Amino acid sequence: MNLSFPSSGYLSALLACARGLAAVATGASLLSLGACSQTPVTVDLHSLQASGKVSFVCRADDGDPAGHKLDECPDYEHATRHLLGLVTQTATNEVAIVDLYAGRVVDVDPTTPGYSFLRVGASPGSIVTTPGGSASFVGVTGFQKNGIFALPSTCLSAPTAGQVSRDLTSWSACSLSSAPGEITVLVDPPGKSGAIRGACDGTAQAKPDQDGRECPADLTAEGGAPGRRKLLVSLPDEHKLVLLDAQSLLDRAPGEFTGCAVEATFGLGAAVPSTPIQPVLPPDLQVDPATPGADACVATEYPALTSSEQPTPDGFALSGQTLYVGDNTLPVVHVLDVSDPCAAAEEEPLLPHSYEAPNRVVTTSRVAVSPLTPSGKRYVYAVDRSDAPSSVMVFDVSPGSSTRTPLVFPNGPKQPYLPPDRLRFGPNVKDVSFVQRDFPAPDPATGVGQYGLACDPYPDSTSPATQYRPSVDYSAGARPLNLRGVFGFVLLSDGHIAVIDVEDFDASCRRPVGVNSSQFEDFRGCAPDKPAPGESTLPASFVNDGAPTVTNESTCNIIEPNRPRAASLSVSNSTVGLRAPTLRSFPQFENPDPASLLAGNERPRLLAVDFPNPDPKVETPIPAQVNISAQLYANCPATIGAAPCDGTAQALPVDPVTSTQNSLVLPLSEPRSYAADESPTLTYEGALFTPSRTSGFIQVTKGAPSAILHDPDANFCGSAGVEDSDSILTEAAALEIPESGGRRAAWAKAHADYVQITGDFPDSDDVYWADLAGATNSCTRDLCAAEFGVFDNQADLSVSRDLSILEASGAQLVVTPRCQKADGTPDPACDPALVLQDIHCCFPAGTAYTVRASHQWLLSGPSGTGSAPHDIAAGAGGRCVHTATCDPRKKFFHARAFEVCNSDKDADPDGTCRATDPTVSCVASAADIPVSPAGVARQCIFEDLTARFVVYRGARASTRGMSFSWQTTGGFTPLTMSLSTQSPLPTSLSYLPEVGYLAVIDSASVGLSLFDLNSLGVVSPSPFF
């Protein structure tokens, strides 16, 4: 119901409490009060309040208002069967009825103002419906009001003539000894003789005691699988599950609330393993024992688990005769064989763990189990509730699978925004569900469609599966919005629902047209291709009669099982837009010193470099290529007929001698490496802290040449990635700086990061100058200004404020004055101890400072502040060390680029491009430039997950603050749906396969929303609220 109200500050507070006619009356009052206001606003009035969960019922609305199976609804022909949603109302202890066919919320007592629903005895929790739709069961929790209420489908409406009002006494119910958690309906199947037992003790099924009832329910006669309906109920506080007979509960006299008759109890005895668990790691996360230093790495083995906690059942997921039960206290997901509900047997549990934090006790809340995919896979998704934010673990429970720990996915090192064994999003995960769907295309020959056919991309094929190929304009066939396959859906606390690729039937048609005929993965992440089934040779490309048979996306990894689904095609062209990793324009160079005009050859150059051939035995590189806006650029020595050098690409500049533009290339193997839009900056001697930190305290010992800078919150290792003169030796080794003659040590000293004090001295009227400095020191504010300069121009601070970092650890740096002149050359007159004494006097309180890279270029992080992802962390003793050797996830993390200088005289008029100069990293002659992947100075090629380039020094040395900046777009954007409210509190998610809708419950405002998986939009007239 919508009403237009004048704008008023009180509306929102009042309307939160408003309901039904009472709310209308309130609104009318407000109308009169605010009649002078000129800006009417539309306010939605809500009939649902604090919705929790939903169960769906198919109910006849004719003379026999009984329940039906869900696939018997709706009945469009006669409109006698309506699909109802039963929505728990946790704040009002009711169950609301939403008639999806009629598109309205049902008022079960029209004589009372406002909406009335079905009242139950306490706050409703879980709600389930029997397979034949005859009755629904609601678990209620309240202090000493715990129990289960049975709602016969015959009374899921307003009372008819002659019936009394629906109230607590309308329902059969029973009490439980503690609060019920999840409930599921199990079917106790007929015995071998075909007889159905009425109780677990073997008592024969009797005729239900429903005669004369106003709300009868006979489960023995309902549709669905034959057998006795049982309710399996978790009692978390008692650490167990109990089994109840559903019909027996319905047979109780309405209005009573005596103890439930428990037929069986299951104690959940799964033991936590006491021996270490071996995770199954993909090859790219295994530490190569042959790697130097690998012996010092911590073994990638989950520790033995010990826990004295008792199991606490949480979410349920039923798949056939197997029930998965999350555990709120133990790191297990219980697995129960419920083929005989009366004798459910616990099997080996699944073992939730965290690859990132193996010591953390991972507990689970909601769980979901997928259908068996056409390729024979089945997965359990379990919400890791103790993760921050809560995330989703994936277990492989396929037939024959013996893995019990969460799957650790390949390509983890290339997906910096996702843990390798988790689906994690910014907001918390509230619920998970699976959807399996297909639209079988009829076989032209037989007219019969086959479910689950994988798209056939092979150009010469004529199989029915070729019908799933994408159309040229992407309006049909394989594409992101065409959900054909098995997909996971993850409900997030911000009201979004993320789509997860489990098994996309169209995955084989989502790729580049090029064929990878080598034996190695190429730079687009394409694995070696195989010929079509029954063929022996590869096609030249995935093109048929000039039209691609695939989407021609930039990468082969746009779809990865159990990873978030992309919202768009990874294609950049004028038709689709910029959806693949793409440069918006050529990188721009900026010199912060406007007085220093540089000629073209004096500037440093940022330039693309070819990709190495995936086959290490082949030296011929793959031409550098990149999309700049919608145009492809490539480094093609000649038109050779094959993409990208087939005449379609424009020339990509790579040679610093001839190029006038800067450039770089974007690695394409993993689209999930890229955020949607990024604006990186590569800065010479860039700052690790932007803005400066304001809380550095410098501790100076009189006469000592070094001092300690304290900052307990700086996290110099983990967050900033500070390189001291020890840790940067790792970079020196990678750059092949020789150790002989102390060259590597000298290089390390020159390249270690340095502290730059960016703060001011105490104010001139500060009592410090009169009291402390005047009494104990000889410095004055004027002297401080003379030595350390003013701080007004942050881009031009005095070099006397620079302190080289000798040792870096989490909260402190050991520093010594850098002792350089303004031109960067050493200052022989500098006495470190005296400089530190002056710093001690001039910066007595906490001072602002930053840390800068030295004689190198620093790549900024995605947000434009600090450095890009790096592999530095606190090691033994707290010192900052490189960890990529032991942590393969950081293999591609780089933030620092080292220049290549041209040693030819024209390019180096000062003669400073010498390998013996500790400030120089890579030297190449003119013949070796441009740098190639296998050539001289190849070690100075920079490549991380989102950029590949070489920085060439200009004829004049680079100076602090010079920068290159560029913009990328077309990064990975996950496919999501969204609740139509700004401030949701989503609580649960479920799939209604009979109508193909995804149902989402929002506790705050929009109640029940139904999503159409064809459009990924909310189905009108939902949301119901």
Place this chain on the structure above:
Amino acid sequence: MRPLLLLAAISALALSSCFSPGDGVAPPLNRLYFPTGVVLDSVNLDARGAPKFMYVASSDFDLQYRSSSLVSFDLARIREVVPVNCNSNADCTQDGTTCDMTATTQNGGVPSFFCVSADQDPCAGAAPQTEGQKLVYPGRCAAVDIDHPQDGRSSLLVDRVGIGAFATDMILRAGPQTAETVARLFLPVRGDATLHWIDVGTDGHLNCGQNNTDDQSCDDIHRAGNNPLENVNQIRQPSEPYGVDATADGEYIAVTNQTTGSVSLYSGGLTSEGPKLENILSGLPTAPVAIAAVPVPALSAAQKLSLTPSFLIAYRNAPRIDLLRVRGKDSSDAGHPALGYAGSVPITVNALGYDSRSLVFDTDARSLDYAECAKSANCAAPDQCEQDPGYLDCAKRARQPGLFVANRAPSSLLVGALTPDPNFLAGSSELPAFTDNIALTAGPSRVVLGRVRVAALASDPDAITDDGAPYKLERRVFVVCFDSRRVFIYDPGRRVVEARVITGRGPFALAIDDIRGLGYISHFTDSYLGVISLDQRFPKSYASIVANIGVHSPPRASK
């Protein structure tokens, strides 16, 4: 419609709540008037460890008086006028009392399950409320008069003083220990933009240099922040102070300033001169309202030296939580303690994350883990594990303090903890991460930690048997929802909302009296206290208001 008019009046007043002390009507010191602060005395305890006194600050929100008041309640007296719950006669241990568990004329046909005397009157002389009254003022019986309670005995009050108008919050810290003083109260007061400090004696009496006039007004010495000459930078407490918290030792006190986007730091909270305004950290988002001191880990004294005090701040206008750290005198030669910005985390656990009103820490889990670590390291207690590397390593892996935030966009309780980070000595960066959000009704405004009585077996090692049937105390998180008149009781162990207390209008401040199994909720709108039963042994009254303290006084605009 009265609620509408009431809201209109309150909001209008909120817009014009500037106050300058001056002449006017003296505030009544024997009643509550828009009460905003409720604090239990954690220093003056009886033999059972229950607090003897409770302090309630009023705010004079509608400017009817020239200032406001702070009163000291005798909790033993309150216990005497609050009905005793029962399930059977066995629960009524006082002579001559029985359990009112059958329908009688005296109970109007509805058993109260209160212990009653021979007259069978469940309200013990107070009039029973009508059903209509109960809708507005939940509770079976009429309110208890503070100065002249219906039992005919002494006043419930111990002492009363006058404070500035518009006190917004109140905390108590133990000390300074003198002959007259055992604890000190701190109150941000918006009316004169000061931090009031009031000493508490062993007998619950209050001392703030009151002037012995009709309003017993605190003197200027006990109003910190309004004298720029008391600090080196000649700063003054900004207007609209709102939230307050202090380090456990009372040395540093931080006050949020809601209109200026700043936080004031006071030092020397327990000195004889009182707290001194040292520094104002500005440049923060506007409307910082929620503040909590980060609990200090139980490490050795030597280790603690490297841990500087810190506070977490949350905002109405920004979806984030900031960590502010005190740079003490020891950190610098300049000698000015100052508050510095140390870090921030966005609130992404719910849809918008704006409008956080209150936050509270729960250190139970960490304390348990520390005790286990000490046991493993063969230390008697964590504080005695001097530089024991085994203990230090173990303590670093201890569970971090839980954090609960009352957030309004949407209305929810955010559940999290300080983020584990082995890069730091105590195993955390002291910035929080959130794992859950619990749906609430409109207007969460305050979150409070406490314990409730839960029935236990006598054989339970934690069982307490000092008050009838065995019980034990279990941790709960209480969230006050001002707009929807609810107090949610959240069980952090089971991660469920256990109960919802329906309150009167404008529930504001809440204090939990664990030992007595009671909660005290101040009702801002109608100026009285509600007493909530928090004893699960008595299910018929658990999580409901069983008594009202102070005559209900609707705002003038709604009369």
